Every structure is written in C-alpha cells, then in structure tokens.
Amino acid sequence: MHSKVLYPTLMVAWLVATGFTTPPPVDGDVGGSVADSATGTPLPGGEVRVVRGGSTIAIATTDAFGRYVIHNVPTGSYSIEVRYLGYRSETRNVAVGATDALARADFRLVSLPINLSAVEVTSAVPLAVDTRTGDQIFKQNDYHGSPTNTTSQILQQSIVGAARAPTGEVHIRGQHAEYTYYVDGVPVPSGISGSLNELFDPQVVNQIDFQTGGWDAEYGNKNAAVVNVTTRIPSGGFHLDASSYGGSFGTNGQGLNASTNAGKWGFFFSGARQATDMRREPLVFDSVRNKVENFHNDGTDLFGFAKVQYVPSDRDVLNLDLDRSRTRFAVPFDSANGIIDDHQQDVNGFVNLGWRHRFAESTSGNGASSELLNHYIISEDRNFRTVGVKLDYTLQPHHGLEFKTGVLASYTSGHEDFSSVTNSGGPGPASNSGLKGSDVGLYAQTALAPSDHWDLRMGVRFDNHDAPFAGSRNQVSPRAKLSFFPDPANTFWVYYGRLFLPTNVEDLRAITSTAQGGVAAEPTIPERDNFYEVGYVHRFPVGVVTKLSAYHKRSSPGIDDATIPGTAILTSVNIGQVRITGVEAVVEVRPTGPVSGYVNLALNHAYGFKGISGGFFPADTTSAPFDLDHDQRLSGVASIVYSARGFYLSATGTYGSGLTNGNGPDSTYGTGLFDFNKSIKVDPSFILGASAGYAFAVGGAVFRPQIYVENVLDHKYALKGPFFSGAALGRPRSVQVRVNIGA
Numbered sequence: 015m016h017s018k019v020l021y022p023t024l025m026v027a028w029l030v031a032t033g034f035t036t037p038p039p040v041d042g043d044v045g046g047s048v049a050d051s052a053t054g055t056p057l058p059g060g061e062v063r064v065v066r067g068g069s070t071i072a073i074a075t076t077d078a079f080g081r082y083v084i085h086n087v088p089t090g091s092y093s094i095e096v097r098y099l100g101y102r103s104e105t106r107n108v109a110v111g112a113t114d115a116l117a118r119a120d121f122r123l124v125s126l127p128i129n130l131s132a133v134e135v136t137s138a139v140p141l142a143v144d145t146r147t148g149d150q151i152f153k154q155n156d157y158h159g160s161p162t163n164t165t166s167q168i169l170q171q172s173i174v175g176a177a178r179a180p181t182g183e184v185h186i187r188g189q190h191a192e193y194t195y196y197v198d199g200v201p202v203p204s205g206i207s208g209s210l211n212e213l214f215d216p217q218v219v220n221q222i223d224f225q226t227g228g229w230d231a232e233y234g235n236k237n238a239a240v241v242n243v244t245t246r247i248p249s250g251g252f253h254l255d256a257s258s259y260g261g262s263f264g265t266n267g268q269g270l271n272a273s274t275n276a277g278k279w280g281f282f283f284s285g286a287r288q289a290t291d292m293r294r295e296p297l298v299f300d301s302v303r304n305k306v307e308n309f310h311n312d313g314t315d316l317f318g319f320a321k322v323q324y325v326p327s328d329r330d331v332l333n334l335d336l337d338r339s340r341t342r343f344a345v346p347f348d349s350a351n352g353i354i355d356d357h358q359q360d361v362n363g364f365v366n367l368g369w370r371h372r373f374a375e376s377t378s379g380n381g382a383s384s385e386l387l388n389h390y391i392i393s394e395d396r397n398f399r400t401v402g403v404k405l406d407y408t409l410q411p412h413h414g415l416e417f418k419t420g421v422l423a424s425y426t427s428g429h430e431d432f433s434s435v436t437n438s439g440g441p442g443p444a445s446n447s448g449l450k451g452s453d454v455g456l457y458a459q460t461a462l463a464p465s466d467h468w469d470l471r472m473g474v475r476f477d478n479h480d481a482p483f484a485g486s487r488n489q490v491s492p493r494a495k496l497s498f499f500p501d502p503a504n505t506f507w508v509y510y511g512r513l514f515l516p517t518n519v520e521d522l523r524a525i526t527s528t529a530q531g532g533v534a535a536e537p538t539i540p541e542r543d544n545f546y547e548v549g550y551v552h553r554f555p556v557g558v559v560t561k562l563s564a565y566h567k568r569s570s571p572g573i574d575d576a577t578i579p580g581t582a583i584l585t586s587v588n589i590g591q592v593r594i595t596g597v598e599a600v601v602e603v604r605p606t607g608p609v610s611g612y613v614n615l616a617l618n619h620a621y622g623f624k625g626i627s628g629g630f631f632p633a634d635t636t637s638a639p640f641d642l643d644h645d646q647r648l649s650g651v652a653s654i655v656y657s658a659r660g661f662y663l664s665a666t667g668t669y670g671s672g673l674t675n676g677n678g679p680d681s682t683y684g685t686g687l688f689d690f691n692k693s694i695k696v697d698p699s700f701i702l703g704a705s706a707g708y709a710f711a712v713g714g715a716v717f718r719p720q721i722y723v724e725n726v727l728d729h730k731y732a733l734k735g736p737f738f739s740g741a742a743l744g745r746p747r748s749v750q751v752r753v754n755i756g757a
Contacts (some may be wrong), residue, residue, distance in 0.1 A: 222243050
C-alpha cells in the first residue's frame with residue numbers, strides 16, 4: 015500500500031476544487047494466482063504479462079504458490095496474459111483504478127499435451143529479461159537447441175558474459191564454474207572436484223532464473239551465478255513424450271518423459287541416453303589436411319529424473335526430486351606424448367525434499383512462507399556423499415517490509431584413491447585418503463520498501479568451511495542493494511556484497527610430491543571477494559528490453575583449477591589476488607509478429623597476480639599479473655527465431671575474442687578493461703548454429719521432426735591454449751535429426 019502525506023493530499027484537493035489543476039495519475043498493483051483448472055495445483059514459474067495497446071508494460075513470474083504481483087501500473091485498462099509449459103495460454107482484462115486496491119486477475123489453466131503447445135507456438139526466443147530485477151529467465155518450451163546440448167551449454171547461451179570452455183563447461187566473467195544450481199528451491203552441492211558429468215537432462219526444466227548479481231544474503235557458496243531451476247510440473251492426465259535422434263560422429267540418443275496429475279498428487283519422470291564419438295573437444299589439428307583429428311573421444315551419458323509433488327492445501331507444496339546421472343568417456347590425448355588409454359566414469363545424483371508453507375495472510379501484508387604425470391598410467395576412484403539441510407523463514411508483516419532468515423548446512427564424506435604406474439609398470443605418485451568436510455551458512459536479511467518506487471534490501475551472512483589441511487575458515491559478509499523503480503518500464507540499482515566461496519575438500523596433495531621434491535602442495539583455501547555493481551533496465555513500448563550493467567570484483571585470494579593433462583582430474587588452486595571488471599549489455603526483442611530475438615554482449619577482464627599455490631604445480635611466487643585461464647575479453651551471443659503455425663526456424667551465433675593461449679605475458683601486457691592482450695590469446699571465433707522444426711497433430715498424438723546444425727560454417731578454431739590445463743580445439747560441423755512423439 016502507498017503511504018500518503020496528509021498535507022500534500024489536502025493541497026491537491028483544494029486546487030482541484032478551485033479548478034487550477036487535475037489530480038495526478040495514481041499507480042496501482044495487479045496481482046492474482048495461477049493454478050491447474052482440474053486439480054487446483056499452483057503453477058510456479060509461470061510467465062505473466064501486462065499488455066496495453068499491443069505493448070508489453072511489465073512481466074512477472076509466479077512464485078512457489080502460483081502467485082504474482084506487479085507494482086507501479088498506471089491507471090487504465092490492461093490485458094493480463096499467462097503462459098505455462100503444457101497449458102493453453104489465457105488472457106484476462108483488468109482495470110487499474112485511482113485507488114490502492116489490488117486489481118486482481120486469477121487464472122485456472124487448461125492442460126495440454128506438452129508437444130501440443132508447439133503446434134500453437136507463437137514467436138518467442140527462450141530468454142527474457144525481468145525488468146524489475148534485471149535477471150535473465152530461460153523458458154524451456156521456447157528453446158530450440160540441439161539434442162546434444164547440455165544444461166551447461168544453455169547457461170553459456172543464456173548468461174551475458176559467459177564463455178564456453180573445454181569439456182562443455184561454462185565460465186562466467188572469467189571465473190571457473192563459480193555457479194550453484196538450485197533445483198525447485200533446494201541447492202545442489204557442487205562436486206568435490208571438477209566433473210564432465212551433467213546433473214540432469216535439460217528436458218526436465220520448465221524455466222531457469224539466472225542471478226548474476228545483486229544476491230541477497232541468502233545466497234552463499236559459488237555465486238558468480240545463482241541458477242534457479244524450476245522443473246516441470248505434472249499436469250492434467252497421463253502424458254507421454256518419446257524422442258530419438260542421430261547425427262554426425264556416431265551421435266545418437268533416446269528420451270522418454272511421462273507425467274500425470276491425480277488430484278493432490280503429481281508425478282513426472284524423465285529418462286535419457288546420449289552416445290557420441292566426440293564427447294570432449296578434440297586436441298589435435300592436422301595442418302596439412304586442414305582438419306581436426308578426433309580419436310579416443312567416445313562417451314555415453316545416462317540421465318534419470320523423477321519428481322513427486324503433493325499439494326495438500328493452497329498453503330502447502332511438497333516436492334521430492336530424485337536425480338541420477340552417469341557418464342562414461344574416453345579422454346582424448348596428444349599422440350606425440352605417447353599412448354595414454356584413459357577411460358573415466360563420473361556418477362552424480364541428488365535427492366531433494368522441499369516443503370513450502372504459506373501462513374495466514376494479514377490485512378496489511380502477504381503473510382509468510384517458509385604437464386605433470388604425462389608418462390604415467392593413471393587410476394582414480396573418487397567417491398563421496400554430501401547431505402545437507404536448508405531452512406528458510408520469511409515474514410512479511412506489511413507490503414513494504416519483509417524479514418527473512420535461514421541456515422544452509424552440509425556435510426561431505428568419502429574417499430580419494432589415486433594411483434599411477436609408469437609405462438614399464440613401476441610405481442608412480444599415489445594418494446589414498448579420506449574425504450571429510452562441511453559447510454555452514456547462516457543469514458538474516460530485510461527488504462524495506464517505503465513506496466513501490468524504492469526497495470532497499472540489506473542482509474548479513476556467516477559462513478564456515480571446514481576441509482582437510484585447510485582447517486576451518488569463516489567470514490561475516492554484509493550485503494546491500496538499493497533499487498529505484500520510477501515506473502514499470504525502468505529499473506535502476508546499486509549493489510555491494512561481501513562474498514565467501516568455499517573450495518573443494520579433496521586431498522590430492524600427495525600426488526604432487528614427485529614434481530615438488532617430496533614437498534606436498536599448500537592447501538587451497540576459500541575465496542574472499544568484494545563485489546560492486548550498478549545496473550539499469552528499460553522496456554520500450556515496441557517490444558524491446560535493454561539492460562546495461564557494470565561490475566567490479568576484488569578477490570583475496572581467488573580460486574581457479576588445475577587439470578592433469580590428458581585426464582579429466584581437477585583440483586583447485588589459489589591465486590594470490592584476482593581482479594575482474596566488466597560491462598554487460600542485453601537486448602531482448604519481442605515485437606508483435608512471428609520474429610523475436612536477443613543479444614548478449616559483454617566486455618570484461620579477469621586477471622590474477624601475487625602467485626599461484628596448490629594444485630598439481632609447484633608454488634609460483636611470481637607477482638606479475640596474468641590473464642586467468644578462462645578470461646575472454648569480448649563475448650557475445652545473438653539469437654533469432656521465426657515461428658508460426660507449428661513451424662519454427664532458429665539461428666544462434668556465438669562470438670568470442672579468444673581465451674588465454676598459455677604463452678606468458680610480454681611487454682605489451684595490460685590490466686585495463688580495453689587491454690585485449692592479443693599476443694597471449696587464441697584467435698577470435700564466431701560459431702553459427704541453426705535449427706528448424708515442424709509440429710503437427712495426428713489424432714491424439716503430436717509429431718515434431720527437427721533438424722539441427724552446429725558450427726554451420728565449419729569454422730576451424732582453437733577454443734583455448736595450454737595453461738592450467740591442455741589446449742582444446744573447437745568442434746567441427748555436426749548435424750542431428752530428432753523426432754518427438756507426444757501423446
């Protein structure tokens with residue numbers, strides 16, 4: 015509710031009475047709920063649009079209970095549109111009056127077979143900008159990526175400032191994989207060490223909210239990006255979706271999704287298998303034939319995901335997520351160093367149980383809710399389990415006041431067995447140790463909004479990280495964000511946050527003793543950051559949204575990783591100091607009609623100095639600055655989609671000015687944002703991908719054939735040079751054909 019000062023109100027009333035002026039326009043709020051028409055199940059993550067005269071005024075996303083509120087809507091008549099995967103879209107008309115009363119629009123959506131939505135598809139790219147927060151939001155039902163694309167690759171195509179690295183990983187703002195997944199509100203702990211294994215198949219996703227700044231005190235751990243994943247909601251009767259694809263390099267795969275909703279209970283299952291003869295980026299380029307050599311690079315991925323949802327009342331939602339994935343792959347090698355027949359396996363899984371309860375609402379608020387070892391044959395068995403709990407409590411006594419507190423605690427245990435032998439059978443470096451560590455985070459925060467035009471979010475968190483040899487490390491981290499919303503089309507914000515990034519808990523120091531004269535490496539300790547950010551978002555009435563932000567991060571120390579060349583075995587390293595500065599721009603284009611698109615563009619510089627410690631290398635005490643392994647000064651992604659009457663055509667281009675080549679700094683090295691340091695970078699690259707598809711119904715089934723081409727121009731390029739890990743080449747052109755059948 016707006017708070018009003020008595021004197022100005024009386025003065026305006028007198029002026030109106032005497033005919034000198036007219037009353038100023040009064041902003042209002044639009045809100046309501048979105049649920050399944052048959053079962054009443056709330057639908058979180060639904061897209062709600064406020065439209066007037068064909069122009070989108072504002073966009074919101076429904077919360078865990080299917081509710082939404084849009085503030086600062088000027089007086090007038092509007093259409094409220096709701097879109098949700100697996101449901102028929104609906105529209106309601108509302109009138110925002112000259113009072114503080116909420117203009118309400120509730121929706122009860124009719125479910126459809128998942129693939130039937132493709133028959134009725136309208137123009138849309140999968141990425142949108144939330145005008146109020148600046149977050150980018152990914153919608154799975156609008157995504158036209160290759161069936162071989164992983165969740166990590168979706169991140170690279172969606173998050174501004176992200177760069178693709180070898181093995182399909184994604185690195186944001188020059189940092190190594192510093193992001194955390196939250197699945198249906200519950201964080202998924204990162205692996206003890208780096209892994210080629212993806213947690214889940216992208217087909218289980220409904221939407222993803224990417225937070226790359228402005229984090230509340232609630233968010234700890236790795237938060238260069240917080241990846242909030244909302245999985246599919248079981249809807250309607252029994253739905254079955256099967257798919258199969260095949261393509262270049264022996265690539266093939268199969269997938270099966272099934273869901274049903276019976277009253278208060280909902281069930282969703284997804285299983286997928288993927289196989290390819292190019293599991294990782296190739297390492298060797300034949301300059302005589304101008305061709306990438308791909309060998310010893312096969313791999314198979316299996317994904318299984320199940321979700322059970324129970325909604326006992328309109329104030330309670332329980333979700334149980336079970337996930338299991340397995341990757342078996344051969345690690346490619348450079349034959350110049352000898353044959354290394356390396357096969358590896360990664361297995362990951364998680365079980366998340368989440369309960370959200372909404373207490374009774376008060377009259378004034380919304381209530382509350384709760385190059386080393388090249389000549390060894392390597393064997394490694396790393397096995398661990400992490401268990402944890404996340405408890406949050408939110409109290410909102412008034413529309414403009416919110417308190418939230420909580421705890422996130424986890425415990426990791428397991429073992430690390432590492433052995434190696436020489437080519438002649440002699441013993442090499444080995445390590446056999448237990449894995450044991452824990453992380454505890456406590457936070458308290460408040461959100462104060464004296465009016466709908468201002469929002470001040472302040473909080474503090476305490477983190478404690480315990481790991482072998484590094485011992486217990488902790489930090490108190492204050493955070494604050496001030497936002498200004500002059501109207502629904504504009505948002506300004508400034509932010510400061512103290513960050514604490516715990517490291518891994520493995521003990522691989524013993525295997526470095528051979529390279530370091532019997533001296534084990536220093537333990538890796540957590541990263542400590544100061545992060546500053548400013549940003550501005552504007553929505554134009556012609557269907558265009560722009561976002562411009564700038565940030566600076568100072569780390570003491572920083573964290574990167576080191577890889578045993580020719581393997582996928584990683585461990586963390588410390589960099590004495592890290593500095594990262596960047597400017598980012600986003601343009602989202604969604605006009606009326608069959609064409610839409612978006613552009614992500616980022617300029618940033620990530621560099622370190624004051625030496626490197628830990629990992630598989632002897633300690634480096636050099637104080638000179640150097641570009642981080644994953645620093646790519648200029649990066650951009652542009653995507654365009656045409657879709658109408660079940661047909662779509664999509665193209666996405668990715669540009670990178672070049673990752674670090676591994677050659678040491680020279681006299682031209684600079685640390686400024688516009689110092690591109692080209693002498694130590696691989697050449698720039700532009701990679702174009704395209705896809706097309708058509709959906710049609712036959713009886714009760716929906717068929718959708720699709721074709722995908724990656725690296726359409728077959729561009730030959732180096733993805734990165736040798737640095738903390740070996741060099742990697744870009745993937746050559748590949749083609750996949752997929753057919754989906756939904757019933």
